[in-house]
Amino acid sequence: MLQYILRRMLMMIPTIIAISIVTFIIIQLPPGDFLTTLVAGLASQGETVNQDAIVALQERYGLGQPIYVQYWKWISGIFLRGDLGQSFEYNRPVSQLIWDRLGFSAALAISTLLFSWLIAFPIGFYSATHQYTPGDYFFTFLGFIGLAIPEFMLALVLLYVSFKYFGQSVGGLFSPEYVDAAWSFARVGDLLAHLWIPVAIIAVGGTAGLIRITRANLLDELNKPYVVTARAKGLSESRLLTKYPVRVALIPFVSTVGWELPQIISGEAIIAIVLNLPTTGPLLLRALQSEDMYLAGSLIFFVSVLTVIGTLISDIALAYLDPRIRYS
């Protein structure tokens, strides 16, 4: 097991390097270099530009040097000094801006994942044990609808309905009085009261897929000879189901995390923009619109790394649950 975990963690290294290269390309994509833009912006506001500061920035980011030198300066800054670069819009180091938001994003993603498990398991179970009944058709249809509606549409409709019929806004993660308050039980309660709306919306797409997988998996198991044998022995139906088939059918819950997590993070980015949540999504959009590339790049980089770490954890959990994986 330990060997498996080590091997799996070693495999993460090239992935993270690849992510960092892609991120660096995105940072470099906008035409012109940011320093020129910055100087022009400052000059247009009538501020004098300190020549020493420009030279210092040029040195710090390796501007004017070959691209791989710039890449190395950037990536080594992140890993050796925790320096993510400077956000030019906020005029602060990126590292001061993103951790809170990454935390909220991660909390939202994990809640969404748990929520979709909570919903998908009973429904998938019901659909499989009641195959081709009206209930099964109903949930299958609901699942298709869930897959087809863009998440931001759901959020918009929800905003509209709550505004029109309940006269309140559902945006944000906190009520106004708690936004800047210190952490307390009341604040956590307030967070939970707001959290379920984005969680439910983001979960819709992934849940639909998970229901279909659970149903298919459980159906496969239910037709296996050992189930027939158990039934022939006179085992009660509920005991029969929970003893083996359900356990096997639970495996996809862990194994699908790898593709569900990126999907959740993606959905979260859009929903957060519509519902104005204090997560990475809105900050990323703002950063991209104002070409604040170090901020945008850091966000993309860390969101991706978080996803990869999530996948790693799910892979380890899967290896723990399913011995076939760690020995192959």
Added chain:
Amino acid sequence: MSRDITRNSSNPPDPDESTATLSPTPAGAAPVPGASGGATAIPDAAGASTAVRPVTPAADETNVYVASQWQLMWWKFRKHKLAMAGGVVALALYAIALFAEFLAPTDPGLVSARYTYAPPQRIHFIDRTDSGISLRPYVYDYRVAIDPQALRRTFVIDETKKIPVRFFAQGTPYKLFGLIPGDRHLIGPVESGRPMYLLGSDRVGQDVLSRLIYGTRISMSIGLIGVFISLILGITLGGISGYYGGRIDNAIQRGIEFLISIPRIPLFLGLAAALPQNWSPLRVYFFTILILSIIGWTGLARVVRGRFLSLREEDFVMAARLDGSSEIRVILRHMVPSFASHIIASLTLAIPGTILAETALSFLGLGLRSPINSWGVLLQEAQNIRAVATAPWLLLPGLAVVAAVLSMNFLGDGLRDAADPYR
């Protein structure tokens, strides 16, 4: 038993044989409408003669054994009611995209400052006047009202004034397919210039229905073109991966896993934000498609690779190779036809993803931009709650997205089931 029969009808693989006989799976193994239980042995001559007759599934079960692979698929597909319905809706959407100029009541870019945020009108087909009932369609005119709360000018339907409308009305001139000039629209006001907003108007008084119809063209074509580019990438890389195996396969698979493991929307956003603001709309359109397909090809590549891996071991591929066919010929002539149906099904299932991704990008303002109309661009109008509260009909393009995605999913599901000979 059915295996024996197909062996009879399929000769040893010959490079120029039809796709049906090249199929690795015995065609007769597929369940087919009308074919009941035990199949009876048929003499070869009879089988050959039935092949030329137009085939109906229930008419003659012997047809099953000589039907082409595509025919079997069609029979099976026809049984899938939801998939058929999805197919009809998808075709209708593409027809709307094709004839947008004619179907749209007016030019989508036509700005009318006099009617901003006008609510949707309902068409009345039967006109009840004092002199009796006549079949003249009409809509009600608008009148201006002041919203007492917001103190803002709004439009309400004025039921005292009628605007007669008609089919094939004369309106703004256009060129269908960029070639055929015309000025007739499917429906429009009899007097050109009177207000007719069947789905309401937007912030600057553009007709939402016309924009929606033109948007269908962009959104549906993005799905199609995007998937086409993904197909080229997917077939090439998936094919290389599956055909050569070994180290190349490993490298490509790691690449695919990498692309799948990072969240798409942030990546899309990052790439799309790099498109310069001063590019022409057409250029932005193509680059947006390109961005979507750079990341979207992975699923297809996996399907193709899996098929290649399993087909590589088939006897007919070996036979073709022993016949001295070149690698390219083996791939294109023998292997591709036998999984083309699967590819088509996967393609159909990939279209909705592309449409959704484009909608999301444009909605956030980083994909397509006005004056191009796509469903996402339209939904951008509904981005803030104020606009939605004032004009909830701006959310209607979302229904078009749902309809397109749902129909494509059903269609793709049906095609996939139909393409699988073991179901």
